[in-house]
Amino acid sequence: MTVAEQDLPLQCFYRQEREHPDQIYFTQPTGGGQVVELNWKQVGEQARRMAAHLQSFGWESGSRIAIIGKNSAHWVIADLAIWMSGYVSVPLYPTLTAASVRQILDHSEARAVFIGKLDDWMSMRSGLPEGIERIRLPLSPEESCAHWDDIVAKTAPLAGNPLRAADDLATIIYTSGTTGMPKGVMHAFGNFASATVSANERFKLGSGARLLSYLPLSHIAERNAVEVLSMKMGAHIFFAESLETFAADLQRARPTMFFSVPRLWVKFQQGVHAKMPREKLERLLRIPLLNRIIKRKILAGLGLDQCQLAAGGAAPMPPDLLRWYARLGLEIIEVYGMTENCGISHSTVPGDPKAGYVGLPYVGVESRLAADGEVQMRSGAVMQGYFREPEKTREAMTEDGWLRTGDRGQLDEQGRLRITGRVKELFKTSKGKYVAPAPIENRLAANPKVEACCVMGANLGQPFAVVILPPDVLAACGKDATQRAAVTDSLQAHLAAVNQQLDAHERLDFIAVSGDAWTVDSGFVTPTLKVKRNVVEAHYEPRVDRWVAAKSPVVWDA
Structure with a gap:
């Protein structure tokens, strides 16, 4: 798939900023039920000022800048600033140990780190290398370095709209590592653009979407489906405050698009059954006059009554769970992907689900099964490679340029894919x-x-x-x-x-x-x-x- 320049993330951001400067982009909880709202113009202004500050250090183009923190408005603005300044962002999970923090910062050769909202910063803090530049984001517990607000207040913004080419490196995402040490997946701006175009072709996403950001922005799913997609769509992002306030955060956002892992979809179901036992719910849903009222009440109680696109991924969705939500009028799309392909490979097609299958390839995605049943794919969203790991990059790719997913699969008569396990987990x-x-x-x-x-x-x-x-x-x-x-x-x-x-x-x-x-x-x-x-x-x-x-x-x- 050929990527058009207007689909690149920064160009998408500039378009939204130009066409909707006063439209709210972020709603950020600040504690005690209070929120701060930022529009596209304000976000662009802060990003340009921070980008100018980063450029003042004189680092070479392509230098790596890390972000450690839970999801927040300024996490995304920091990412924008890194991109505008010509650098590469390196997101870190907010739950890492100090040793893992040090490993990633050393391996990526990060010049600076943005320190954001964190629950256990003191146990992570010793992982920062000596001499690394530190910048404190709003809501950060770190107090020994320059604060975002102070830097922004005294720094003139970069002029104009700095551009980055499709093949410029945008980010290095270190995999969460289920079986070993994480690898740094390199994604260019064109990879993100290809991924969002493919998703839009499958789901026909419109403008005016509302998204709740709560899964880690350091993970490809949230990075692509919330941060980058919001720039293309002009979406309004609501940020979750904490686990304790999650239900209220979901009610505040009432998202039109919502992605989650299976365990959370199960917890939602368990919460419903805690208030209304399974047998009673089944009985009420069989009564024609009450059926619609009950469904609407349950979805409203979850904060999902406005949801037009619900999705599950990262692990298989139990078929009975999919059927349970379908009875409530909420079709959950199964999505399949991995960090190495921007999370874009296959999904079930809206209106044509098949339990146990992850569906068909997205537009622009080619897929095949190897002789041993391994799922292989290629698209414009596939990574440039693993940072400083040429041998591992060669292992991940076939000689003719297909990504080895490591997953074993089967196809049905319609070409739908079913994941049957990991090639190396037997x-x-x-x-x-x-x-x-x-x-x-x-x-x-x-x-x-x-x-x-x-x-x-x-x-x-x-x-x-x-x-x-x-x-x-x-x-x-x-x-x-x-x-x-x-x-x-x-x-x-x-x-x-x-x-x-x-x-x-x-x-x-x-x-x-x-x-x-x-x-x-x-x-x-x-x-x-x-x-x-x-x-x-x-x-x-x-x-x-x-x-x-x-x-x-x-x-x-x-």
Whole structure:
């Protein structure tokens, strides 16, 4: 797909700034229920002033500037300033350890770092190299460096509209690393442009959209589908304040487009059932006169009654969950992509869903299956390569220029893609049989009592699964033996149902219920809530012999 100059991110921003200078671009919570609003003209003014400040250091074009912080209006404005000044942005997750911060800043050779809104800055702070230039964003806990507002107040703005070519490097996004050390994915401005054009062709996105920014901007999904797409569409971005205020933030935004990972869609469903038991809801939805009222009330309660495009990604969406939302009148589109292709590869087509499939390639995307079933693709959104890692770049690409996704897939008669697992995640049991864990995990996750799971069992007679329960269910089981017995029975029945769908060598020997918290802070999941399989396997390996010896279909380790 040929990228037109007007589709490049900076050019899109300048167009919105010129055509809608007084239209609100950002709504930023500042605490206590208060918000600050910034229009396109104000955003452009601040970005140009900060860009002039960055240029005053005299660094060579293409120097890297890091951003560490939770999502905020000034995170995006800092990114714009970096781009306007001729530099390259390096976003860091706001939950990294000090060691990871140091690794990325050293590897990227960052000259400066913007420090934004953070929950645990003191534990990260020691990761900053000596001598790196530091700039404090509004809402930042850091107090020992120059503040954004002070710099902007005393710096004259850059003149005009600085441009960047399509093949200019825009950003280096370090992968969240489910299986090892992160790699720096290099994306040019043309990659972002190609991605947004493809998304627009698939979903026919109009102007006037409202978006809630809450998934990390350091991740490609939020970066592309919120930051860059907002510039193309002229969208209004609302920022979430915290986990505690998320429901209110969602109500404030009432987004017309909303993307989330499966675990949050499940939590929404669980919240609805906490107020209205599943059986009662099903009964009310069967009553014609109440059906529409109930649906509208539930979606309004979630803040999604204005949502025109709902999407789920980063992990497979359980088919039963998709059907549940469809009954409420909310079709959830499944999207499939990765950091290396700007998150743009396949999606289900609105109005033509098929449970278990991630749909068809976007316009401008070519896709194929290799001999071993690996999904390979190419498009204008594919990365330039891994920063300072030419060998890893060669490993990621075929000789004829296709990106190796590492995912194994199958196609149906219409060409829809189904992801069946990871090429390198297969493990062999002691019987010499290979097991693909991902499809089994997808079936296990269909049970609402399973918040997360991991199938393992290399060198054992049969595989098994470790599961995590929702916190409220786990707490109830710890206090009430009757409740624990009921959950045990439910999991045992679910295990039997799942095993009926599997080949003999794939059938799970047991389910182990863990009381550990699989969180970003505990290191079990990535910032996008993908389970770190190697971490889970290493953590539970000492317990496996005891679990096997228990000879029970459900083993409690909580």
